[in-house]
Amino acid sequence: MSEDAVLFEARPDGIAVITLNRPETRNCLARDVRAGLFAAWERFGADPTLRVAVLTGAGRTFCAGGDLKEMVATGMTVPPRDMFPVPYDTVELSKPTIAAVNGAAFAGGWMIAQACDLCVASTEASFAVTEVKVGRSSPWAAPLIHMIPQRIMMEILLTGKPIDARRAYEIGLVNRLTEPADLLPVALELAREIAEAAPLSVRAARDTVMLATEMGRAAALHAARHASVPCYQSADAQEGPLAFAEKRTPRWTGH
Template identity: 50%
Template sequence: MADILFSIEDHVAEITINRPDKSNALNAAVREGLFDAFKRANEDPECRVVILTAAGSRVFCAGADLVEMAALGITTPPPDYMPVLGKNVAMDKPVIAAVNGAAMAGGFLLVQMCDLVIAAQNASFAITEARRGRGSPWAIPLTKQLPRRVMTELLVTAEPMSAVRAHDLGFVNALAEPDALMERARAMAKVIARNAPLTVRANLRMIRFADDMGVQAAERVADEIFQEVYLSEDAREGPLAFKEKREPVWKGR
């Protein structure tokens, strides 16, 4: 069986880590498969939204495959060791993490890098590197996603945070019963896919620039980002469809 499953339907790509017997740990095959799957989704003109999930009902991803890591003698991971959206993987479409269980270490990273998160009620989140003598420099974006003391707690205790608490803190967008997780994630993806793709992508770019710079500088960049949107065929199609009382037909141009 493939370690990564990929499918696309109705403008929604689904990427599934498929090593449930190994806690969906990130061995070389999984990491390479994720690189390929994200690239495929980003380059497919039919894809407007991506859902990242994992097989099984207990663990979303336990992080790095420590058995493989020990065998290879990996010390400092190279820059291309893990696929990280916006860092070493280009992705201009929204990515929804559908978290079906425990997301630990590198599994936490996979959730952290996504734009939206739907979690099963029994899911949990942990940065466990302190238990293994490893490092988590990738956790820096959490300074924009969680309160400082919560981030500190996760890093220094290595204890898990429940999905309910993560939702209360705004790290998770919505909770779902385990057997309804994918239904909930697909419903959100369907809503996004119905919207104008150029506007959705521009909104993502604006948010990412705002994360990396001050408000005033980000506002100037946002004006530039949306020029393409305002001048597009889709920008004329939206009001016209409203006037004609029909669903818009987006062309992405």
């Protein structure tokens, strides 16, 4: 395996596989991992041939969170706003992302898994927001209220206790639950289903979901209609119905 802190695979099917590659430190978000992940997200966002990204971890841990030794050594108080590479927050992205959680996703590990649009988890995965155990805070967890019920969120944040993958699936944090050996294949199949869809339709769909979490019903409807105009006016919007009528696979251009 490469010595790079973060591995990047650009697959010919339009899927990027990004792997946190510091299993000896449980893939914690040390400086080299943060830098590698920032670079990987930037590469994914800038490459028009890549449609979906899958984020996973090497070894038996997805990500154990921030580097506590670094925090002690630097006397860190409030983390710098741009310290962590969080999709759609400190990293600008408009394409879908999938977390493939192979083991523990604790603290910052939960943060980057939560930030992805979708989540596939191995039955060996576990999730925890452990900040209360070490005197830190988790403001990044605020969007979790749109994913799971309030009382469950409250218990997770107040106790810092882990939940297993099945519980994460039951409360809606995880989309697909798999056996460990099937984790990446299932995540790639989900990514492939998205990558095969019309690019502008996927973007409009993602925008619609995110707008709906930010606004009231009427405002979200208005904003979503506006966000859908480029999709409706695209050549792909004509190609899709034509391909259906001609009983062939659509040839998407993203325009």
